[in-house]
Amino acid sequence: MSNGKFGIYGGQYIPETLMHAIKELEIAYNNFKSEKQFNNEFKSLLDEYAGRPSRLYFAKNATEELGGAKVYLKREDLNHTGSHKINNVLGQTLLAKKIGKTRVIAETGAGQHGVATATAAALLNMECEIFMGEKDIERQSLNVFRMQLLGAKVNAVKSGTRTLKDAVNETMREWSRSVDYTFYVLGSAMGPHPYPQIVRDFQSVISKEIKEQLFEKESKLPDVVIACVGGGSNSIGAFYNFINDKEVKLIGCEAAGKGIDTFETAATIAKGKIGIFHGMKSYFCQTENGQIAPVYSISAGLDYPGIGPEHAHLHDTRRVEYIPVTDDEAVKAFEFLSKTEGIIPAIESAHAVYYAMQLAPKMVKDAIIVICISGRGDKDVDMILKYKGANHK
Amino acid sequence: MNRITEIFKNNKVLITYLTAGDPDILKTEEYILSMASNGSDLIEIGIPFSDPVSEGETIQNAMGRALSKNINLDDIFNIVFNVRKKSDIPLILMTYLNPLLFYGYGRFFKSCKEVGVNGIIICDMPFEEQEEVKCFADKCGIIVITLIAPTSNERIPILTKQAEGFVYLVSSLGVTGVRNKITTDIKTMATEIKKITNLPIAVGFGISNVSQAKEITKYVDGVIIGSAVVEIIERYKDHAAFKLAEYVSDIKKAITVGSKIL
DSSP, rough: OOOOOOTTTTEEOOOOOHHHHHHHHHHHHHTTTOOOHHHHOOOOOOIISOOOOOOOEEEEEHHHHHHHEEEEEEEGSSSGGGGGGHHHHHHHHHHHTTTTTOOOEEEESSHHHHHHHHHHHHTTOOOOEEEEEHHHHTHHHHHHHHHHHTTOOEEOOOOOOHHHHHHHHHHHHHHHTTTTTTTEOOOOOOSSTTTHHHHHHHHHHHHHHHHHHHHHHHHHHOOOEHHHSSSSSHHHHHGGGGGTTSSSSEEEEEEEETTSSSSSSHHHHOEEEEETEEEEEEEOOOOOSSSSOOOOSOTTTOOOOOOHHHHHHHHTSSEEEEEEEHHHHHHHHHHHHHHSSSOOOHHHHHHHHHHOOOOOOOOOOTTTTEEEBBBBEEHHHHHHHHHHHHHHH | OOOHTTTTTTSEEEEEEETTSSHHHHHHHHHHHHHHTTOEEEEEEEEESSOTTTHHHHHHHHHHHHHHOOOOOHHHHHHHHHHHHHHOEEEEEEEEEHHHHHOOHHHHHHHHHTTTTEEEEETTGGGGGGGEEEEEEEETTTTOOOOOOTTTTHHHHHHTTOOOOOEEESSSSOOOOOOOOOOSHHHHHHHHHHHHHHHHHHESSOOOHHHHHHHHHTTTTTTOOOHHHHHHHHHHHHOHHHHHHHHHHHHHHHTTTOOOOO
């Protein structure tokens, strides 16, 4: 059996204690992914419960304002629970149920994946525990309350940088304690094989719909698809069905924090080196001694020192271009989209919006840019207010 | 027979762990020597890593203390180099893959050989990924220790077949750390492993006291004690040598066959 590589990236770099479970998952997934009943149940959950297909919206005001390419927004923010995370979570929780696990655990950064997991657990009647960095709990307290309301237990992670990376560490530790009855619902297209593949498959509905919807509206492929990249789940979902359409330019926007020339950044492709961490070989931000570097971004969801292995491969093969976007730039885009379109995007998604704002005016008027709005920004309003107070008073 | 397997020839074996650089480099040397001359048969030296996902809080914190003093791999090779001037006790490095990849696998194992490291345990490198380092380790004669977990089940034969040195049997699910009770059926697992290999078996994870060590060594050839040693170092900091000597010698006496101590 292959251990799941994308070029040289990926693999299964985990302790022996977890190998049995990961092999079990690999076998189960290979069985269920082609099973008709599983796919029908999954599709029904996506459509009836999560509200798919999500809209592909022509952003007329933004297009006029930017004065170039037509801008379309893939509205993953309109899904139930307010982000793309629900797509993957419904798939994995259904899979967990099928293989007889009674409890799900998950890491969360901004809280979107935690909320989605707590939601799916409530729906499918599973016990649920979420691990979230203490620092992220402070920046995203509303989401903590949402998870608790949904019946999940939220554990504050106090180790390391107290952010997403440490939440993953702690979830892996908990998984190794309770692996016999617990399923780890991994939130991003990362971790040991088969997770990067599972998450990509469950999220690829995004690019499948973009393709169909745009064809209906414009009878052609987009010229550019832009998405933000932390671990890389909404982006791999938005890119996947376009990878073989070489004429479609794919752009991932990673979090540059206060700038890639500072230490307060999370731009893995710009700053990282090849490493092995969280079960996979990929690019990671590291110190000069091969320790995982503390990273920073205004966005809790992008505040992660690595990137999924398929992205690392797509970077090396130059199929996808990765662009760093700073906090300041993302905040500008956050405000731009709110004012021009009446759509408040997640601060994560705002990273992608910013680059589209740069690109659109340079393109001809019948060109098409699709931006994946991975989530809604209500969770960020409080933090943006504080950020602006601190930076512009 | 290699140096590691050799120590199991005559009696039950005590393996103790400490984290390199906790509380500092010189003390690590001193504590290794103190344990070596008071009953430890083999010492496992942990290479600090920023995100040790197999470790419980005790070892996480020890690695944090060591890293706060900027310890690096060259410092650790120096520790081994200095210990080797005074002791021939087998030494195993315990690590995660990333610091090795960053340093360069070839360079890493060459340094291991030069300073006198005998083996290595890589927590996040299962059998399926061992080609990552195996050829470099083999070339330098560094033994890669195989871990078998309570969940290994049908994997036991394949893991055991390629093991060398000794088999590290993980006593419990979860991460490192002192446990009051070990619930895994060590006896049955040891029997399974013994059917396939003549290699000695040592059990680690959660063992901290004389009675646990005595009970476990009824079924296997040795015990590995980590967090309990690190707790002593955490508590006594610069002055742990005597306490470590006392602790190690108590455990060693207790597991030595024919010993009258309970």
